[in-house]
Amino acid sequence: MISSANNPNKVKVTILGQVYTIEGDASCDHIIKVADYVNQKMEDVANTISHANSLQIAILAALNIADELFQIKESEYMMSDEIKEKTNMLISMLDEGLIGDIFSNVSKKSQHL
Numbered sequence: 010m011i012s013s014a015n016n017p018n019k020v021k022v023t024i025l026g027q028v029y030t031i032e033g034d035a036s037c038d039h040i041i042k043v044a045d046y047v048n049q050k051m052e053d054v055a056n057t058i059s060h061a062n063s064l065q066i067a068i069l070a071a072l073n074i075a076d077e078l079f080q081i082k083e084s085e086y087m088m089s090d091e092i093k094e095k096t097n098m099l100i101s102m103l104d105e106g107l108i109g110d111i112f113s114n115v116s117k118k119s120q121h122l
Contacts (some may be wrong), residue, residue, distance in 0.1 A: 017032040017033050017034055018032065018033055018034070018035065018036060018037045018040060019031070019032045020032075020037045020040045020041055020044075022040070022041060022044035022045075022048075023044075023048065024044060024047055024048045024051060025048060025051045025052065025055065025063060025066065025067075027063075029044070031044060047070065047074070050070040050073055050074055051066050051067060051070040053070070053073075054066045054069045054070045054073065
């Protein structure tokens with residue numbers, strides 16, 4: 010078996026007019042998608058701030074990408090809490106026999122059909 014560490018995928022991409030050769034274990038398509046995403050974010054910043062140099066553009070784009078990541082993580086955290094809350098509510102309803110009664114009533118009705 011050939012290790013992917015010895016044979017990383019190698020792709021040439023252009024980011025903000027500069028050509029870079031990227032090597033990685035991810036698929037070439039994935040590397041290109043990520044590079045295109047970074048390029049788009051940098052172009053967005055460059056179009057907003059005309060006097061910025063490439064380092065400033067890269068830092069502002071990185072901050073924008075990091076902000077997106079933090080927002081996604083916060084959203085996932087909130088969804089996780091909501092799922093836990095609903096799960097605990099369902100467990101309580103099962104413990105109290107509320108859900109069992111609902112299912113047994115449905116089961117009785119379907120038996121009569």
